[in-house]
Amino acid sequence: MKNDRKIFEYFSDLMDEKEKKIFEEELKNSFSLNSMFNHYSEQLDELSELKNVEIDERYFSKLIPQIHKRLDRRKKNINKSIYYAIPITTAVIIAILFFLFKNADTQSQLRSLTDVVVNNIEDEDVASVLLSDYSLENSIFYNAEKSSSFNTGLPEEIEVRNGEFYNMIDVSLLDYNKSDFISDKELQSIYNKIK
């Protein structure tokens, strides 16, 4: 076992020069080590000889044409895929563009229809039914348009504080006393009505 190890270390080139010299000297003097060494050397030579086994040369003569055939097939496949890829890509691009333009067109048509409805149909219920037939978005747009003409929101200049309205506009500019412009007779008549 110890001899085996030494022989394999020698074959593996794991020994330094000094160890090699000692081993070679031992090889000369030890019969058992020498015969073991020869046995393994012969086995290794036999293994190396396996690369020179008789082979069917036809395999190697067919190899080059086979490679070229495979390369040609791959080229053809690539060309084929290009033939398919170009029309498919074009069709996809056209479909996308068509969808985008069609969508934009429909949107603008609906918007103008909404305008017509907003401007011409007074009845809100009729208008929203009519618009919701086309699109919810336009129905919302209609309601927004309508409500803007009856805006019940606070004007920007009014601030709510402690539940009361404070006018932020200069009071002197406001015409509070409307009664200044009404005649005494008219005032009397209003008073009588209230009474």
Added chain:
Amino acid sequence: MKIDNDNELVRNFIQGDESAFNLLVRKYQKKIYWHARQMLGDHLDADEVTQEVLIVMYKKLHTFNFQSNLYTWIYKIVTTRSLNQIKRKKLMRLIPFEFSKENEIVSDYDIVENLVQKEKLEKVNLALEKLPIKQRQVFIMRNFDELSYEEISEITGVSVGGLKANYFHALNKVMRMLNEK
């Protein structure tokens, strides 16, 4: 001279001379095949890897930088492809029904026609199969491809010291297996 010739052939091929590629194939096809065959153990896999390697050579020769030897460049491709094939086969064996060892494609054809030699080869293959991949690789490169540690190191990227240790263990195991009974 050999290297210059290789480089010249590569240059010719890059410039469009297809016959230069054929000459390179003729020169290296057996080395490629036998390395793959020893690594993988059978003709069918070796054939697959050999063809793959030659196709890669055809496609990638224009990237060869002429700094290293062509054969080390080719060996790098062969070893990578062989290792990939081993991994692929291991992975396929893990899939229980789709691909088991029994279901593997068995071909009677083998380029080794001599039965005695074929038997010897199979015996060595059985021993090599039991080695860890790195030990198998260095053992094949040293014994069959006759490459130096420095060349193997350039191909595999493993240090010379590491290769020597791997070869020592491989040798120990192979010899023990071959001498069993």
